[in-house]
Amino acid sequence: MLDDIAFWVGYLTNGKHLTWYASFQFTIFAALMGGALAVVFGLTGATLKNSRFLPLRLIGTFYSAIVRGVPDVLFFLFFPLAFEQAVEWVIATQVCSPEAIAAQTAPWPPCREANWFLGTWEYLLLASVSLGLVYGAFASNVIHGAMRSVPQGQLEAARAYGMSARQVLWRVHIRQMWVYALPGLSNVWMLIIKATSLLSLLQIADIVLWADRLGAPNYLPAVGLVHDDWRWRYYLVLFIFYILVTWLSERAFEAIMRRAGRGILSEAQG
Amino acid sequence: QETVRIATEGAYAPWNFLNDSGEPAGFEIDLGNAICEKAGLTCEWILNDWDSIIPNLLAGNYDLIMAGMSITEERLATIDFTQNYFPPDPSKFVAAPGSEFDFAALSGARIGVQSGTIQAAYAEENLADGNTIVSFATADQNMADLMAGNVDTILADGAYLEPIVTAAGGAIEFVGEEILIGGGVGAGLRKDEAELKTKIDDAITALKADGTVDALIAQWFEGQGPFFSE
Amino acid sequence: MTQTEPAVAGASLVVELRNLHKSFGALEVLKGISFTAREGQVISLIGSSGSGKSTLLRCINMLEIPDQGDVLIDGEAIALKGSGPHRQIGDENQIRRIRSELGMVFQSFNLWAHMTVLENVMEAPLIVQKRQRSEVEAEARAMLDKVGIGAKADAYPAQLSGGQQQRAAIARALCINPRVMLFDEPTSALDPELEVEVLRVIKLLADEGRTMILVTHDMEFARSVSDRVIFLHQGLIEEEGSPDEVFGATRSARLKQFLNAASHD
Amino acid sequence: MTQTEPAVAGASLVVELRNLHKSFGALEVLKGISFTAREGQVISLIGSSGSGKSTLLRCINMLEIPDQGDVLIDGEAIALKGSGPHRQIGDENQIRRIRSELGMVFQSFNLWAHMTVLENVMEAPLIVQKRQRSEVEAEARAMLDKVGIGAKADAYPAQLSGGQQQRAAIARALCINPRVMLFDEPTSALDPELEVEVLRVIKLLADEGRTMILVTHDMEFARSVSDRVIFLHQGLIEEEGSPDEVFGATRSARLKQFLNAASHD
Amino acid sequence: MQGLFDDLAIMAPAVLFNIYFAAASIPIGFLLAIFLALGKASSNPLINRLSRGYIYAFRGSPLFIQFFMFYSLALSLNISVWRPLGISGFVLHPLFMGPLVLVLNTAAYTAEIFYGALRAVPRGAIEAARAYGMSRSQQFRRVVWPNLIRLAWPAYTNEVVFLFHATAIVYFALPVVGAQRDLMSTAKNLFERDFNAFLHFPVAALYFLGVSLVIFFLFGLVHKRLMRHLPVPPRLRYAPKWFR
Ligand SMILES: Nc1ncnc2c1ncn2[C@@H]1O[C@H](COP(=O)(O)OP(=O)(O)OP(=O)(O)O)[C@@H](O)[C@H]1O
Numbered sequence A: 001m002l003d004d005i006a007f008w009v010g011y012l013t014n015g016k017h018l019t020w021y022a023s024f025q026f027t028i029f030a031a032l033m034g035g036a037l038a039v040v041f042g043l044t045g046a047t048l049k050n051s052r053f054l055p056l057r058l059i060g061t062f063y064s065a066i067v068r069g070v071p072d073v074l075f076f077l078f079f080p081l082a083f084e085q086a087v088e089w090v091i092a093t094q095v096c097s098p099e100a101i102a103a104q105t106a107p108w109p110p111c112r113e114a115n116w117f118l119g120t121w122e123y124l125l126l127a128s129v130s131l132g133l134v135y136g137a138f139a140s141n142v143i144h145g146a147m148r149s150v151p152q153g154q155l156e157a158a159r160a161y162g163m164s165a166r167q168v169l170w171r172v173h174i175r176q177m178w179v180y181a182l183p184g185l186s187n188v189w190m191l192i193i194k195a196t197s198l199l200s201l202l203q204i205a206d207i208v209l210w211a212d213r214l215g216a217p218n219y220l221p222a223v224g225l226v227h228d229d230w231r232w233r234y235y236l237v238l239f240i241f242y243i244l245v246t247w248l249s250e251r252a253f254e255a256i257m258r259r260a261g262r263g264i265l266s267e268a269q270g
Numbered sequence B: 001q002e003t004v005r006i007a008t009e010g011a012y013a014p015w016n017f018l019n020d021s022g023e024p025a026g027f028e029i030d031l032g033n034a035i036c037e038k039a040g041l042t043c044e045w046i047l048n049d050w051d052s053i054i055p056n057l058l059a060g061n062y063d064l065i066m067a068g069m070s071i072t073e074e075r076l077a078t079i080d081f082t083q084n085y086f087p088p089d090p091s092k093f094v095a096a097p098g099s100e101f102d103f104a105a106l107s108g109a110r111i112g113v114q115s116g117t118i119q120a121a122y123a124e125e126n127l128a129d130g131n132t133i134v135s136f137a138t139a140d141q142n143m144a145d146l147m148a149g150n151v152d153t154i155l156a157d158g159a160y161l162e163p164i165v166t167a168a169g170g171a172i173e174f175v176g177e178e179i180l181i182g183g184g185v186g187a188g189l190r191k192d193e194a195e196l197k198t199k200i201d202d203a204i205t206a207l208k209a210d211g212t213v214d215a216l217i218a219q220w221f222e223g224q225g226p227f228f229s230e
Numbered sequence C, D: 001m002t003q004t005e006p007a008v009a010g011a012s013l014v015v016e017l018r019n020l021h022k023s024f025g026a027l028e029v030l031k032g033i034s035f036t037a038r039e040g041q042v043i044s045l046i047g048s049s050g051s052g053k054s055t056l057l058r059c060i061n062m063l064e065i066p067d068q069g070d071v072l073i074d075g076e077a078i079a080l081k082g083s084g085p086h087r088q089i090g091d092e093n094q095i096r097r098i099r100s101e102l103g104m105v106f107q108s109f110n111l112w113a114h115m116t117v118l119e120n121v122m123e124a125p126l127i128v129q130k131r132q133r134s135e136v137e138a139e140a141r142a143m144l145d146k147v148g149i150g151a152k153a154d155a156y157p158a159q160l161s162g163g164q165q166q167r168a169a170i171a172r173a174l175c176i177n178p179r180v181m182l183f184d185e186p187t188s189a190l191d192p193e194l195e196v197e198v199l200r201v202i203k204l205l206a207d208e209g210r211t212m213i214l215v216t217h218d219m220e221f222a223r224s225v226s227d228r229v230i231f232l233h234q235g236l237i238e239e240e241g242s243p244d245e246v247f248g249a250t251r252s253a254r255l256k257q258f259l260n261a262a263s264h265d
Numbered sequence E: 001m002q003g004l005f006d007d008l009a010i011m012a013p014a015v016l017f018n019i020y021f022a023a024a025s026i027p028i029g030f031l032l033a034i035f036l037a038l039g040k041a042s043s044n045p046l047i048n049r050l051s052r053g054y055i056y057a058f059r060g061s062p063l064f065i066q067f068f069m070f071y072s073l074a075l076s077l078n079i080s081v082w083r084p085l086g087i088s089g090f091v092l093h094p095l096f097m098g099p100l101v102l103v104l105n106t107a108a109y110t111a112e113i114f115y116g117a118l119r120a121v122p123r124g125a126i127e128a129a130r131a132y133g134m135s136r137s138q139q140f141r142r143v144v145w146p147n148l149i150r151l152a153w154p155a156y157t158n159e160v161v162f163l164f165h166a167t168a169i170v171y172f173a174l175p176v177v178g179a180q181r182d183l184m185s186t187a188k189n190l191f192e193r194d195f196n197a198f199l200h201f202p203v204a205a206l207y208f209l210g211v212s213l214v215i216f217f218l219f220g221l222v223h224k225r226l227m228r229h230l231p232v233p234p235r236l237r238y239a240p241k242w243f244r
């Protein structure tokens, strides 16, 4: 009995498992970074949509329509790869000699010097940006709606007291906008969390990849504990992990909502 | 010292796998480190899924692939290989004991392969008629599906199957005949890396000559071979 | 149509409107309004609903931009550019400076919901006038005491009754030390009981000699508090004069009708 | 407290309530109500807001289940099981049969928005009473004509005015050929103009000799239409009798006060 | 240009797989969702908790993980359960597993939509149905359901579009049988051959966009019909809110 416990504790704390636990950092990083960027892109998109200048408005509308019209996985894969290629192409125009380009046999990059090495963290960053872009489109919709929900009188009062357009925007409009945007942003955040499960598709050794490797059957004692296919157990852990994170996020958003809603939401007064 | 980034899959024991410390280990890791030492390079190991391992090499995310990858004409069209560091090795079928196949006219079988392997290409070309080819992302998954009975047989590298069949203690057995495909396992690299290729090739030559390669094969494949020195 | 107002001895002109016109689309709301307010005067704007009182008041601090005509504050014309419906603020800095000298009190209070009462009152002095925090806070608290809600300084607007909110809004307007206070129906969003508190505060200000322009529906109040009453009708000043003249010796038939209707409310 | 009602010669008992009690949580809304309605009688329930009129009416067809007491329709007691707040319908088939004999008209009409007026009227006869479509349709159209909206048969409720909707609701209730019509403030969701149309229809039904129980705030109407008026106060029947007795010779001080207030509306 | 047409041709059969996955899971998910929504609204504590828990779990976790988990779970039951029943090859086939997991997933999302709509069904309409003697099932069929589906339709349309998008990850988690590949897997394969990210992915996106628009159009027609009882039918807006 005691031996069993000791064995399982040992097994669950071996280096391979520790690496798995450590890989949660990628997921958490991508979620937080992606979330922050989604807000940034969301604000940008909402500003574009509100722009008086027609082309900008079109860009804003087009951005949110297109990104939402295709599967998130597709954009999630496309963006980092396309971005890498775009950067390499730009580098190529600077550094590649015509001979080097002619000598290049591989389909990409244009020449050897133009190659941009992407490691885990670069991919993670690009993955976060692509999460930010995809869910920024949703956030921009949410924020756009929330900006319009702020009562006109609040802004008028600010104007009447001589605040500049910028002061009105930041001190009153955006400040009050959050309250109306938070429920929607909470939804977007839940989506981002769930989308972090796709990191392994961008060659990041994330929790999903490690769960797969840990659960895979092993027949060779030299490799480690011999066991058959345990994958579903490991995935079950991830399944529960995500549910817990969702639950925690909900609680956190409720708390944020109470704070941000002070004075604005009557329910929040208790 | 120049750094060489070497990609491996980490799911193809005993070639390459993740050991209990969570680090890449196995025949190719030992060999790769020996090569680097010989060639005066610094090695850095990178994990990459099998099905995108060539694309990511081409995309420049690493310089070398050591992932039990057989040298084939088709692959040579896109990437280059060093000389082999594992002798040509027949591919084999395994199945649960008691399965009856008529390999002369195989039909109605569900054949598991790892996608993107020479066996997958072979099966698609020669066995697709009348059989169902199921391709899996990893060799582990392929094996798991065989053990769980989702496929009737799998076709894979003999040297990969050998230790598993031994360890499985009768749960699976070799069936049918061996199929000779591929020109041994080599390290893949981009075509424009002539300099690197030379360095690695020289190192492999030296390591073959001094018996290191065979010693590592013996160490990792339970003394079974195949070996370079006959 | 407009009369020259009875000169208040020696007091300087604080607000001067010259021939204001304003249309919303096809609807011409103001059709040429001119009047002046001198230092210390209390002016009431009365008129039926839709007669353009709010619009006129909002033109004074350019929350609505008149299509034609000028607004002068302390003799300084507010710069505008363009013409007709395309007219815009001409000088952002000037308008901000002038706005910060006009204390506007809205019908629906428009306190900033995300700030406490004290923060509301301190906001413009700190952010727009860039005054010292310590000095502003002392003054803000004094203002809140003056309007009788000193104890509510740290409450959020939503936690106050309507009358308290409106008094907070008045304190907010007072705290920028405005040349003129502009009131747009400051009590019409309030219950009759709450109304009383607010009217008391406004009366206090009038007695102190503050310059004020107020839109009101309460004839009783207009009469008791104003130096001058202006009756708007269909976008024009139909009658104007001292409360006694306007309410006591009504000349215009329309005003008579209006006053009649108002007393039946 | 309750009186035996003046016996209407020969007419059978259609509805009988025996000692109904109903609480919502701690609030005791009905404290023991008994009354009967005979064939052809029109009974008005009056009382101030919150006195339990709606609750009482809803107890008759068991939309609210009384905590205590019985409801008899045509002498048959509605089966209930359990006790107090846990009381439940005892026999699903019985209650469905009985409900399909009680035509309820709601204050807010509650027409089914996704069906045309005709479909609304035909729904219960077809689905619940399982009658012949052709026969039901003829009858439904006749009913709609009777209430004066025959031309609107194929319109959807949202396309009708409130008064038309309420008349459709009455037609719907009539078409199940009910033993009793139950009206819960059938006009209070209507504008005064629309109200008239609906009251005319109800009056028509009263004149035809339909048994009806109606909750109303319109004393004038209650007086003109009822055979008997019941005044509810704080969950009890405070006074009851013919309209002349109740309105003409009011005994209870509370009813006097209530009637006084009602006439000031 | 030629590449574009080639890609369009290559991906034409692939999109059929996505359509198949969506088409197979939508009707079943729809039915399951009705029961889950009723369960969540049920006063029976056991049914209520189970439905709530189910909906929460499947909405709160990634579909990607659900695919992996259910595939390996099904695999581990193969010898003991599917084999003896003789349905092994069928159960583990991506054309079955894919829709199965999608059904489990979409049922949760759809149930939440239906539950929200259920609570929004006007109480008066239901009361009228009760007052006229309808049985519980009659009330549901004749009054509750028609109201519910009208309220839920716009959100449900978005869910269907997103379910269609979700089919893109089926082959990231399940084995490929023969040459059966969906859009995403095909696009990725093509990309890995010639690295033309700017061709293959956008073509796949085009297909997804196209089918989404068709779904939207068809569901819009239904919406119009459902809403014919309103004087001014509201427009169906593409405003996704519920998805995975
Ligand atoms: N922003 C606007 N856009 C269009 N029309 C407007 C706008 N603001 C006001 N109006 C119209 O201008 C007319 C005058 O409005 P205003 O608010 O000035 O009237 P008022 O005298 O203040 O009436 P009240 O006593 O009801 O407040 C009204 O007919 C109103 O509908």
Ligand SMILES: Nc1ncnc2c1ncn2[C@@H]1O[C@H](COP(=O)(O)OP(=O)(O)OP(=O)(O)O)[C@@H](O)[C@H]1O
Residues within 6 Å of the ligand: D024, D027, D029, D047, D048, D049, D050, D051, D052, D053, D054, D055, D056
């Ligand atoms: N479902 C319920 N839950 C809790 N309390 C209720 C419920 N229905 C009614 N009540 C309460 O019961 C009391 C009587 O309600 P009821 O609707 O019967 O009054 P009423 O006489 O019809 O009043 P009104 O004229 O305003 O319609 C009220 O205080 C009401 O708040």
Ligand SMILES: [Mg+2]
Residues within 6 Å of the ligand: C053, C054, C055, C185
């Ligand atoms: Mg106004």
Ligand SMILES: [Mg+2]
Residues within 6 Å of the ligand: D053, D054, D055, D185
């Ligand atoms: Mg009532």
